[in-house]
Amino acid sequence: MGCMATGENFVLAIGTKKGLWLATSQDRQQWSFSGPHFLMSEIPSIGIDTRDGRTRIMVGVRSEHWGPTVAHSDDLGATWTEPEQGAITFPADTGAAVERIWQIYPDAESRPGVVWAGAEPISVWKSTDGGEHFELNRGLWDHPHRSEWGAGYGGAAAHSIVVNRAGDNVHIAMSTGGVYRSLDGGTSWQPRNKGISVRFMPDPYPEFGQCVHKIAADAVVEGRLYAQNHHGVYRTDDNGENWNSIAEGLPADFGFVMLTHPRREGTAWVVPLKADGERIPPEGHLAVHRTDDAGATWKRLDSGLPGREYNSVLRDAASVDSAEPAGVYFGTRGGTVYASADEGESFTEVASHLPDVLCVRAAVISGVALQVPERAAAGGA
Template sequence: MDNDQRTIMAIGTKKGLWLAESTDREAWTLNGPHFLNLEVPSVAIDTREGRTRILAGVNDWHWGPTVVYSDDAGATWSEPEQGAIKFPADTDTALARIWHLRPDTAERPGVVWAGCEPISVFRSTDSGESFELNRGLWGHPHRSQWGAGFGGAAVHSIVPNAADENTIHAAMSTGGVYRTTDGGTSWEPRNKGIRVGFDPDPYPEFGQCVHHITADAQDPNRLYAQNHGGVYRTDDSGDEWISIAEGLPADFGFVFLSHPRTGGTVWTIPLQGEGERIPVGGRLSVYRSTDAGNSWSEQHDGLPDADYNVVLRDAAAVDEHPGSVGVYFGTRGGEVFASNDEGAHFATVATRLPDVLSVRAAQFAGAAQ
């Protein structure tokens, strides 16, 4: 297979990990499951340093959570004997789940971030083989007041600033968005303008149930947020947020994706209400904006007219294909969809998998295995 045309997708589910490969991002070959019957809530594909490393946050119901990785497209997997992520003994805390894995920029090779439950951030400098707890966030005075979202208390989004390695945003349920500008030594809440409909104070300093955040491709100080009711943008690194929900059929959901090269181009998948948690009207659609959320257009070609399954925050991704960017997502009904033309049309990759928790895709890097 020609590596220049080879795309690999990692699909983490409630009961195992599947890998899909394609040369045109329309027809896919699926293999798996890997880690059958183990929960895989987070995956990442790291194409830095001239190779393709697949990372998976695996939750073993007996041995506990850890990060495993493969450098040969899933043929073999490596796992640290003592576990890749663990809390230091003095914290008297056990790791519950690895919610999010995020390789940093190409200019920071080896750095991989992990967002975990209980609410915490870990950092690796060896491409995900070992991680260290960020003490600044763990020791934050707000920590005792952070709560659990419907799925648990976790950091689920980590966004390193592409222009400044000392600036990182992290989002948690529940707690909101926090920012560090000193490389993680200290963190401050950055939630001004984000409304909390379930709180007596509709605009608290922190406590927001943010569902996902992502950064703009061209302006590292522009971020987007999908909240538990509310879709937002900040143009000043989180100092103030404005609503960009107008034009969407609902302001609830979990997914927010940004184009890897084109500023202002983003995608979201609205859901109907916080109680129903289904595609609006049962019609599964992606919504795209090319003007930073000032207007939205529906993308539905190739998607079901009747689907009543949630798309979770980490179960959606974009690739960095040099032509048209690919858009990918999976549902809790076990269906996986892929677009090779930035969402204009979707093809079905898989059906009837266990509920999909995490999806990532990337163009293959390195020699064929």
């Protein structure tokens, strides 16, 4: 028999090529797992919404038979709800169909119920009912640049969404197309890629067309964002008007991950990979790199990680929680998941032998009662 634990608890959601695994913990050291949920379905996106005093886990599910949808659970995966008509469905006049849901982004505490999503083909969606139904953003869908956007290696993806505190300033990133910004809450969009290079194009600094892999906002400085590009790591301090390289000090400027601290100014994490043809950790040595000064310097973090690792880490296969100190989590294409309870200073393996890890999300779930077994799972699933 187990006991009920309340207070500050943690949930870790792991989306893979063949289903979803959920884990809960009291201390970020011992984890209890459930799953697989949605076995044999791809889970490329997860959003954990802790607003309004509840914990809602939303997952982008892609079934080879039934297609893509967004399912949600309000009881840590004990039950799941899927809308009969599909949470994300293109209007008939577009002639389009959803291929994959790449991003699920709960908005700010001040806008409960608002959830954004990014999908393939390149599109942005907005829900006002907690992720149960989404409406297509026509400003981006009808954008005159659409015919010139392309597909990255993984598909034509709107994969990053960042909304400012006021809700009127929205940045998205797509592969391929680059960063676009809206100053009116999503009604109109303009490319904002000045300074981000495209080494493989005749014009290395086009207005748009970049293959930006991930963007994230600084926790404190309004208008400061960070970007991991196909080649290059960048920062903007003027709301996307100009991007400057912050790659000096990293072993490689390629990668997919970009994470920022939930509270502290200037702190971000990346996972460098060697590219283009290899896409493995440099020298086969997996490491996270953290900056605490907005990219002026970087610190290598590999305590607890394997001495040899040749699997890559995908753009959404990494996450931070909001605890103090912040937890850092990531999973590899080899099916191993690592967690750090000290902002990356040391890592432990929490799951292994899973299918390819596509998405990882972690959250603090204060006040939620957990059923804790006498021997909680640790180091595997």
